[in-house]
Amino acid sequence: MSDDTRSRLLREAEVLIRTRGYAAFSYADLxxxxxxxxxxxxxxxxxxxxxxxxxxxxxxxxxIAALEDVRRRHAHAGERLRAYSRLFLAGFEKGxxxxxxALSAERSALPDVMHPVIADFFQIHxxxxxxxxxxxxxxxxxxxxxxxxxxxxxxxxxLEGGSFVGWxxxxxxxxxxxxxxxxxxxxxxxxKPARRQSxxxxxxxxxxxxxxxxxxxxxTLRRPKAAGTTSLSKRKKT
Numbered sequence: 001m002s003d004d005t006r007s008r009l010l011r012e013a014e015v016l017i018r019t020r021g022y023a024a025f026s027y028a029d030l031x032x033x034x035x036x037x038x039x040x041x042x043x044x045x046x047x048x049x050x051x052x053x054x055x056x057x058x059x060x061x062x063x064i065a066a067l068e069d070v071r072r073r074h075a076h077a078g079e080r081l082r083a084y085s086r087l088f089l090a091g092f093e094k095g096x097x098x099x100x101x102a103l104s105a106e107r108s109a110l111p112d113v114m115h116p117v118i119a120d121f122f123q124i125h126x127x128x129x130x131x132x133x134x135x136x137x138x139x140x141x142x143x144x145x146x147x148x149x150x151x152x153x154x155x156x157x158x159l160e161g162g163s164f165v166g167w168x169x170x171x172x173x174x175x176x177x178x179x180x181x182x183x184x185x186x187x188x189x190x191x192k193p194a195r196r197q198s199x200x201x202x203x204x205x206x207x208x209x210x211x212x213x214x215x216x217x218x219x220t221l222r223r224p225k226a227a228g229t230t231s232l233s234k235r236k237k238t
Contacts, residue, residue, distance in 0.1 A: 018096035023109040077136025
């Protein structure tokens with residue numbers, strides 16, 4: 001058995017979840033897509049619960065890395081938020097919903113162990129958005145009267161809900177247009193010159209905000225101590 005087989009199983013399972021849904025695919029579907037025996041699927045993931053726990057854990061790790069990359073590549077809040085919005089539509093042409101939204105829609109079908117994980121997944125989004133919004137408010141590119149926690153929820157809701165509408169309409173342009181309209185409501189005239197500048201010097205990021213989402217994810221995704229146990233540790237209350 002190879003790590004390549006494991007990676008292909010996780011990759012195809014993600015596609016199935018984001019196109020059909022967690023409850024709508026079986027290990028037989030997965031083995032057909034990867035062209036391996038069902039026994040091979042069970043070798044890597046004895047149960048479907050094992051599969052979803054590992055899949056979401058590794059997906060969130062990649063997502064946090066993508067958010068950090070957005071911060072490194074883009075200097076200003078508006079640029080970062082627009083780059084973030086494009087992450088939602090990365091799989092649109094393949095008919096895939098955002099994983100967090102797809103799982104949330106099937107919360108009742110998920111193993112109990114996944115319920116706090118999905119909540120933490122959304123909180124990672126919100127923490128990151130709040131940090132970027134706070135940076136933009138401090139820099140004067142976003143309105144001083146904007147409440148970052150409320151705007152973060154508005155932007156996330158626009159993208160999550162818009163992804164479902166865009167998926168049904170088979171059009172992604174309206175999703176980005178809706179996000180642009182929401183962002184336009186809080187950008188200041190100072191944001192336009194900032195967007196034209198090169199991404200040279202990246203704004204200083206508050207250490208608290210920079211570390212908050214990764215720290216939360218590490219608490220959420222901590223591996224179980226006992227072999228074969230799939231439960232994930234609960235998020236520490238703050």
